[in-house]
Amino acid sequence: MATPFIQMQGIVKRFPGVIANDQVDLTIYPGEIHALLGENGSGKSTLMSVLDGLYQPNAGRIIIDGEEHKFGSPRDAIACGIGMIHQHFKLVEPFTVAENITMGAKNGDFWLSTEKIKQEIIGFGAKYGLHVNPNAYVWQLSVGEKQRVEILRILYQGSRLLIMDEPTAVLTPPETAELFSNLRRMTEQGCAVIFITHKLNEVMELADRVTVLRAGRVTGSMERSQLNPNQLVQLMVGRDLAGRSKPIQTELGPVVLNVDQIEVLNDMGRLGLRALSLSLREGEILGLAGVTGNGQRELAEAICGLRHIEKGSIHLHGEDITNLNPSAILDQGVSYVPEDRLGMGLVPDLTIIENLLLKNYQQPKYSGRWLLHAKAIEENAAALVEKYNVKTPSLHQPVKILSGGNLQRLLLAREIATIPRLMIVVYPARGLDIGATNDIHQLLLDLKANHTAILLISEDLDELVALSDRIGVLFDGRLAGEFPANEVDLDELGLLMAGSGQTNGGEPNAI
Ligand SMILES: Nc1ncnc2c1ncn2[C@@H]1O[C@H](COP(=O)(O)OP(=O)(O)OP(=O)(O)O)[C@@H](O)[C@H]1O
Ligand SMILES: [Mg+2]
DSSP states (O other), X not given: OOOOSEEEEEEEEEETTEEEEEEEEEEEOTTOEEEEEEOTTSSHHHHHHHHTTSSOOSEEEEEETTEEEOOSSHHHXXXXXXXXXXXXXXXXXXXXXXXXXXXXXXTTGGGSOHHHHHHHHHHHHXXXXXXXXXXXXXXXXXXHXXXXXXXXXXXHTTOSEEEEESGGGGOOHHHHHHHHHHHHHHHHTTOEEEEEOSOHHHHHHHOSEEEEEETTEEEEEEEGGGOOHHHHHHHHHSSOOOOOOOOOOOOOOSEEEEEEEEEEEOTTSSEEEEEEEEEEETTOEEEXXXXXXXXXXXXXXXXXXXXXXXXXXXXXXXXXXXXXXXXXXXXXXXXXXXXXXXXXXXOTTSBHHHHHHTTTTTSTTTBOSSSBOHHHHHHHHHHHHHHTTOOOSOTTSBGGGSOHHHHHHHHHHHHHHTOOSEEEEESTTTTOOHHHHHHHHHHHHHHHHTTOEEEEEOSOHHHHHHXXXXXXXXXXXXXXXXXXXXXXXXXXXXXXXXXXXXXXXXXXXXX
């Protein structure tokens, strides 16, 4: 076998109350695609942040091309050709794509002529199939586009190792296929890739080698050909998993949500929803499939009062809530779990207790005349953390230190605790490990059984089919077709997602 490009040996990384990495060894060869697997909180992101120079390990060595290196910061890692794309993107929203790409670059590059930089970016884009508009502002981009900017930023820095933390969690199936072929193109040119994923089919499809972590330790490291998915689950969770949750038949109640012919603008000032109508009943899960950027965010935000409705109306239990302010809408029992958990859902620097309180502070139980009732608040937080199995060393930690899966559990815990009448969830299982995905699905089914109406926006067709009563497809701000979930034809759904195919007659935009 070739000489290793990178060897991590005996890496130990401790945080207060947690050993995130415990004597971890990891070897990376040039030109390989190496998958890093493990449950939420098993230490994957931490290990990669050590390799990226963001964290200094408590013990262990990093050897690159046979020579030991100590990284004081990501800049040192970049100098060794290592670049990482984090689970939560680190782009500067008010800056343009071109500015973001050059910001991390070597000294001096910042002063290159803008025109030259733009040409370079377009050149890189063409080489790897990563198309972005260098003049666009990052805040205008969809999540998938932001990821492309991140990859370009790393390539622009001249990396030989690209670390991607759950890159496909934010991508649609066609985008994932495209990413995989781009990654292969990079490895053919000698670049190595480490990618973290929770999706076993991706490991089987893409990885040359796999390393599995459990509770901070390596439980296996092998060639892909030596593995099967069941073994991987065993290595990750240490046992076999129970099967998927099955929805129980619930009696549907009266209409909770009625969206009638609404039009809203997207961030670019163009029509993001075009005369879109839908309705949703108590105890019903309406699944919306579609490629990100086809109106998902606009729809969720319009319902919650976060985006102005230009035309049309929205009724909740028969009451007009069109363009009410968001807190008035949330007060009526609407709950929103957005795609961007740390941006909109949770406040990164506040503690777990504070984040859990964000929606409940006006309740008399928690706020007295003069002060918040600290004890009741803390007890409530402890109960939620226990019930929803959020792994954290303490309730007083800022939520930004939680692993991706635990963040999602915390957010859902807070939202479910309000027993919403209408719940809007966007990509609920994104970034969750197999066990956590099962848990979250079960939570949604429990809510359904409790008569909550649920609008489930997802790109994961398996998830939509498993949970929904009906499935509609969002394309270009319209609803393109609807199916009862038990009669769904995945091929037809795929065609509608891609913008071709027939709507189901009658009123094309209403379901
Ligand atoms: N900055 C930090 N301070 C304190 N604890 C941390 C910090 N970062 C991570 N941890 C803890 O270290 C452990 C490993 O977390 P890490 O984010 O590496 O897990 P992960 O495998 O990436 O999980 P996920 O799949 O959910 O992203 C967790 O218990 C987490 O709470
Ligand atoms: Mg992680």
